[in-house]
Amino acid sequence: METQQQEIVTCPAPAVDHFERHGYLFGYPIAHSYSPFLHNTVFEQLGLPLGFSLLESTDIDQFLRLIKDPRLYGSAVTMPFKVAIIPHLDDLTDEGRAVGAVNTIFRRGDKFIGTNTDTIGVRESFYQNIAEPDKLFHGRPGMVIGGGGAARSAVYALVQFMKCRTVYLVNRDAGEVDAVISWCKSQGYGDGLVHVTNATQAEGLEGPGAIVACVPNFPPSTDAEKEARRVAEVFLNKPHKGAMLEMCYHPSPWTELGGIAEKAGWQVIIGTEAMIYQGLQQHTYWHGRTLDQLPVKEVKEVIAKELAKARL
Structure with a gap:
């Protein structure tokens, strides 16, 4: 009996030209994600000309093409690609290797490194x-x-x-x-x-x-x-x-x-506490700021507002 292949979902690439550098959350389904609120709040509070967008897609080839853009600082990866992305990366951190799943990609020179900030x-x-x-x-x-x-x-x-x-x-x-x-x-x-x-x-x-x-x-x-x-x-x-x-x-x-x-x-x-702190750790990999240099209070306020909307 023939097995049906699951249809690939491809979304239009988000508009990113108004940012100096950019990143994505790649996964599906992710329309409910709070990640853009978290990351874009960090960039706004720090005055960085960076942006973060959702790439709600199951088309891994599309994602692999998009991350080759030299303006990309890195990306986040969620289900169902936390394991599937690993063979496409140049290296893993100790956490990424030990957990066997990657939720964060960052650049080191021309190499793409995978790590796992869920542990953090x-x-x-x-x-x-x-x-x-x-x-x-x-x-x-x-x-x-x-x-x-x-x-x-x-x-x-x-x-x-x-x-x-x-x-x-x-x-x-x-x-x-x-x-x-x-x-x-x-x-x-x-x-x-x-x-x-x-x-x-x-x-x-x-x-x-x-x-x-x-x-x-x-x-x-x-x-x-x-x-x-x-x-x-x-x-x-x-x-x-x-x-x-x-x-x-x-x-x-x-x-x-x-x-x-x-x-x-x-x-x-x-x-949401785990979501916030794993996301803040991603910024350490993307642009070097540590937790004490990041706007934790402002991020928590934004996420709390989004949670309140979800309860209405």
Whole structure:
């Protein structure tokens, strides 16, 4: 039987001639993305003649042609191309290689380098919002709810940056968890990963201090989803209360799981925090400004306004 090829979606190239230099977010679908608000606010606040546009497309050849423009400072990449873009790049940073997914491209001379700033987004979401990391999560197990590339970024951040030697993985799909563990072990940061498959197992484990939730916001319906939710609730209801980063922020950052965590006494960090800090880290690669040199307050105000509009 013939397999149907998925139709390629190509959008007109965004108008960029009014910028001295420019970059894109490449992916599909991305019409809901807050990235242009974030990046263009940074450029405006710093007085830089740079711009950032959405390239909502599944045409990777189009993107590869566009980034050859010498005026391009770099780009952001999102689903479904975070892995597919890697063979087209000249090199990867340590984070890009370790996570096996790229969300940021920057130039070094005539070379295109890929990195992963999602790891920084996770890290900074905690450190910028938690007053006492030593008390809340340093030296305690971490936990990741979900699988796939987002889970790998979260595991990397918890292990490499946040002093979580053990990380629990909770997910409806055991195969996804196996793949995450296998990948992380192959890259040298997966030895402390523990797949928690049921509530009984969770009851006997030490409570985590930092949780990263990487799943869509919908009520569990299958048996596997319901068991994964029960596991999460067992951990949330243990005596130690830490902080949970809820990565899901579209269409709303206020999720069912976040509500359960808050009710159980956890501090919940909304997903736009991760989006903001991973985006600010991209600017360090694109034009060299570090976090303390970037307009964090102004970016947060702009994103908060966009969130408020989305709630109307």
